[in-house]
Amino acid sequence: MKKHLIPAAVLTLVMLVFFTVIYPMAVWGIAQFSPNWGKGEIIEHEGRHHYANIGHSFIRDDYFWSRPSAVDYNAGGSGGSNKGPSNEEYLASVQARIDTFLLHNPGIDKSQIPVDLITASGSGLDPHISIQAAEVQVARVARERNLPEDTVSELVASQTEKPLLGIFGPARINVLKLNLALDNLSE
Known part of the structure; x- marks a missing residue:
């Protein structure tokens, strides 16, 4: 022993x-x-400090929307919903997000909505969206800001982050940085 x-x-x-x-x-x-x-990356804008590494809630039509959060973007308690794809409550919340997106983005078909705009990430704090998720919102943002769609599309392209070392992960867009650049463009 x-x-x-x-x-x-x-x-x-x-x-x-x-x-x-x-x-x-x-x-x-x-x-x-x-x-x-x-x-973390801290961005100062209009006297406020924002962490670029943590998702923020953007729900106004004149901004690009973030990925949904199961924890309401609270960095003190990150986590997913832990509800499976057959859970009725989860399916209802995803359908509500789809309906809301379609209401605010006329002319977009349900099949054009990227999954990252209707499902929360595992942490609930993901600050990025896919390029497709940004591109599908260009028409709404351009219309709300009275900007040409080409100008907003160019802004999306300029804010695209390439994969780490060119091979790890997909290209993506930090929503906070994109929306701050959009504010600077509109001024």
Whole structure:
């Protein structure tokens, strides 16, 4: 018995020190080489600070809409809805999002709505939407802001973030940055 208890106790202590001291210090050290020292990307606009790494709620017609959030964009408690695709309540909320989107975007067919505009991400804090999700909103935003659609499309293209190292993940658009650029364009 002693033959098994001593190695188990030693392994427990080593793992305790590793995961509570060494690993967090290594992650902190690596973060010191990142922009803003690992505190996220902070954008100041009109005297307010916004975190570009956290999703924000945009629901006005003159802005590009964000991906829905199951946690109402509360960074203090991220998480998904945990409801499966056969859950009636979940299906009703997705259908309500589809109906709302179609109401505010006349001329768009249900099949043209990208999934990221009607389903929440796993964290509920995703700050990005797909290029398709931005492009399907161009007509509404251009109409509401009295701008040519080509101008708004060019803005979407200029705000597109390429995949990490050109290969990891899809191209995407940060909704906060896009909407702030849209405000600057309209001024």
